[in-house]
Amino acid sequence: MAYIVYSFAIFFIVAWVCLWLIHIIALSYSKWKLHRTADRSPPEQPYPGVSILKPLTGVDPNLFSNLETFFTLDYPNYEVLFCVENEHDPAVMLVNNLLHKYSHIEAQLFIGGMCVGVNPKINNMQPAYLAAKHPLILISDASIRMRDDTLLDMVQHLKDDVAIVHQMPFTCDAEGFAGVYEKVHFGTAQTRMYLFADFLGITCHVGMSSLIRRCALEETGGLAAFGEYLAEDYFMAKEVVSRGWRMRVASLPALQNSGTRSVGALQARLMRWARLRIAMMPTTTLLELLSECVPLGVGAAWAAGQLFGAEPLPFFLVHVLVWFLSDWLMLRSVQNGSPPFTKVQFLLGWVWSECCAPFVLAVALLSPEISWRTRCYRLEWGGRAHELKPKFKV
Incomplete structure (x- = not known):
């Protein structure tokens, strides 16, 4: 005993x-990894183009301002591909307003999705993924708000042997106890394990804001290959890494900026x-x-x-x-x-x-x-x- x-x-x-x-x-x-300033000097080789996939469902009070930040990125070559499952979704009108306001930015709206599995996010993005014309794919959730140098920072982390650069989940400032709870959770327990995993090179991938080489994704069967999983981000990273690629965390955290915060909603998500x-x-x-x-x-x-x-x-x-x-x-x-x-x-x-x-x-x-x-x-x-x-x- x-x-x-x-x-x-x-x-x-x-x-x-x-x-x-x-x-x-x-x-x-x-202290070493986070909030490093992106190098804005002209590169020796042109930066590769990026196709940004934005799956949307419904509208919250911050959605318009969140999406607007994707039209003001300080990056020379990108397109924004919005994905909406239902033509009656109120997000359609909001996206059309942004397309009109920023007509000089290359952007499209895809409606209807394509059923390739049980994962609604993958189904929603599949038509846009097939139409994407650039070698880099950024999958970005609707609640993400971007600084103008975020995409540049992510691309600069994309070394020759790196296939995935993802942002560590964090949150924008918000009022109320739910905002405090959300920031405390993502800024302490979540951050601790996320950074430790990146330090050791362990696969730890939350796909709310993730830049992926399209060639590496195609090696695994493309986006549709992960339609049978709900945690498509984890399995996507696992399959890519198993083929010899590496993944890194960007220096700027992902800024979640949902317009409706509550303690119950965050706990349901967790x-x-x-x-x-x-x-x-x-x-x-x-x-x-x-x-x-x-x-x-x-x-x-x-x-x-x-x-x-x-x-x-x-x-x-x-x-x-x-x-x-x-x-x-x-x-x-x-x-x-x-x-x-x-x-x-x-x-x-x-x-x-x-x-x-x-x-x-x-x-x-x-x-x-x-x-x-x-x-x-x-x-x-x-x-x-x-x-x-x-x-x-x-």
């Missing part, structure tokens, strides 16, 4: 030390992502739980008492305090300055985020069905999806 207790105690201490190494590496790497991770990599579920501050701190405090005679409560409180301070420094690094809220607001958002993380994972484990807009899916082990109530029509 004592052997089992000590084995568990050693396991928790090793996990605790490993997580703090991840903290140190990710924070140090963020649960959907957790369900996808569980289906794709079920063995990592325990490790994911141990990467959270509270579960790891409780386990490490108990282990320190068993192995070193330490008082568990003071150990746990110091662990939480140092984790909190580390996350504050990480958020400042990702924000490139002070966040748009007070330290008290950060504390409230951080406590809420940390306390909710185990709950989100537990709900994802107990309820495997995935709701995505008006659709509902069930996942198989390995990541393939089946729509429970098909609604997509070609």
